[in-house]
Amino acid sequence: MIYNIYYLEYTKELLGMNSIQLKSRAKINLSLDVLGKRLDGYHEVKMIMQQIDLYDNITVVERRDRETIQILTECEFIPKNNGNIAYRAAELIRKQYNISCGLDIYIEKNIPVAAGLAGGSSNAAAVLTGLNQLWQLKLAQKQLMELGVSIGADIPFCIMGSAAIAEGIGEKLTAVDGLKNVWMVLAKPAISVSTAEVYSRLDLSKIENRPDTLKLLKAIKERDLYTLSKNMANVLETVTERKHPIIKDLKKKMIEYQALGSMMSGSGPTVFGIFKKYEKAKAAYENLKIINRQTYLVQSYSKGNNHE
Numbered sequence: 468m469i470y471n472i473y474y475l476e477y478t479k480e481l482l483g484m485n486s487i488q489l490k491s492r493a494k495i496n497l498s499l500d501v502l503g504k505r506l507d508g509y510h511e512v513k514m515i516m517q518q519i520d521l522y523d524n525i526t527v528v529e530r531r532d533r534e535t536i537q538i539l540t541e542c543e544f545i546p547k548n549n550g551n552i553a554y555r556a557a558e559l560i561r562k563q564y565n566i567s568c569g570l571d572i573y574i575e576k577n578i579p580v581a582a583g584l585a586g587g588s589s590n591a592a593a594v595l596t597g598l599n600q601l602w603q604l605k606l607a608q609k610q611l612m613e614l615g616v617s618i619g620a621d622i623p624f625c626i627m628g629s630a631a632i633a634e635g636i637g638e639k640l641t642a643v644d645g646l647k648n649v650w651m652v653l654a655k656p657a658i659s660v661s662t663a664e665v666y667s668r669l670d671l672s673k674i675e676n677r678p679d680t681l682k683l684l685k686a687i688k689e690r691d692l693y694t695l696s697k698n699m700a701n702v703l704e705t706v707t708e709r710k711h712p713i714i715k716d717l718k719k720k721m722i723e724y725q726a727l728g729s730m731m732s733g734s735g736p737t738v739f740g741i742f743k744k745y746e747k748a749k750a751a752y753e754n755l756k757i758i759n760r761q762t763y764l765v766q767s768y769s770k771g772n773n774h775e
């Protein structure tokens with residue numbers, strides 16, 4: 468059966484159920500530093516997170532006729548059971564607030580999967596935010612973020628949205644001025660990367676190129692894309708690059724196509740390039756798409772209305 472929005476509209480109408488639709492946006496890391504390793508295996512980080520206007524559409528439909536949670540999606544790369552992080556987010560909130568009502572969660576995937584763009588985390592954030600509204604739980608954003616971090620380090624930022632400095636394991640957030648409508652090209656090579664593996668392969672004693680967060684924040688504030696692009700750094704990049712040289716090749720191509728700067732996002736493998744003008748970004752997108760199927764032309768997103 469093809470689960471699409473028409474199926475959901477039909478179900479909603481048939482059963483007279485409550486529902487909510489939200490946009491679930493991806494992020495990139497404009498910088499990523501790892502400061503140390505904690506006893507629980509997680510790493511202390513310091514990174515600049517930036518939302519981008521590449522999003523999945525999430526529809527959550529309340530099912531009073533059953534107690535199960537169902538994931539509906541046409542995407543073949545994500546789990547349809549409790550392995551799906553959106554499922555786990557719904558289960559968490561139901562358990563915490565003793566709610567037995569069933570749910571259909573429809574995920575229209577546009578964000579590439581396992582890409583370093585927080586696609587899953589962003590879906591979980593949308594589900595937490597959506598259920599807070601749907602069930603009128605009146606939870607403050609801080610409470611939602613505390614729930615979120617128990618299932619994924621990137622979730623608090625995805626709840627908050629826009630742009631922020633993330634510290635701790637990613638959950639200590641300070642909102643900052645983000646990039647306003649800056650054109651970027653994203654290229655996700657056809658390889659899979661495990662976030663846990665990348666962190667575990669990082670040798671903390673051998674980090675060479677750490678980001679200067681203050682310098683980058685100043686550049687972002689002053690809309691100085693040149694300084695930003697030339698000084699971005701991600702300490703996980705060398706780890707992923709060592710195993711997958713395609714990342715270095717894609718960065719080189721971005722620069723050839725006149726990006727001001729290019730870097731890997733998160734633990735990878737997606738590479739992004741920052742462009743001064745739409746025309747240049749469009750040309751780079753057209754060229755890169757020929758050699759790398761999952762290529763996207765996007766803008767940064769720095770508005771308050773995260774899930775709209």
Ligand SMILES: C[C@](O)(CO)[C@H](O)COP(=O)(O)OP(=O)(O)OC[C@H]1O[C@@H](n2ccc(N)nc2=O)[C@H](O)[C@@H]1O
Nearest residue numbers: 508509510512588619620621636637662663666733734
């Ligand atoms: C690489 C980033 O995406 C950058 O934003 C995040 O740091 C990762 O966030 P995430 O994918 O939401 O991470 P989680 O799903 O919580 O963790 C996956 C695995 O990555 C490692 N991990 C993650 C975050 C962190 N601060 N330190 C870690 O060592 C842990 O081994 C963990 O088991």
Ligand SMILES: Nc1ncnc2c1ncn2[C@@H]1O[C@H](COP(=O)(O)OP(=O)(O)OP(=O)(O)O)[C@@H](O)[C@H]1O
Nearest residue numbers: 551552580581582583584585586587588590621733
């Ligand atoms: N709703 C979901 N969307 C995407 N991936 C999901 C989802 N639920 C579970 N997954 C699984 O999680 C893994 C990571 O996918 P995801 O797209 O979140 O990676 P990512 O962009 O690298 O995340 P991050 O940047 O937070 O590390 C994949 O193996 C995928 O199958």
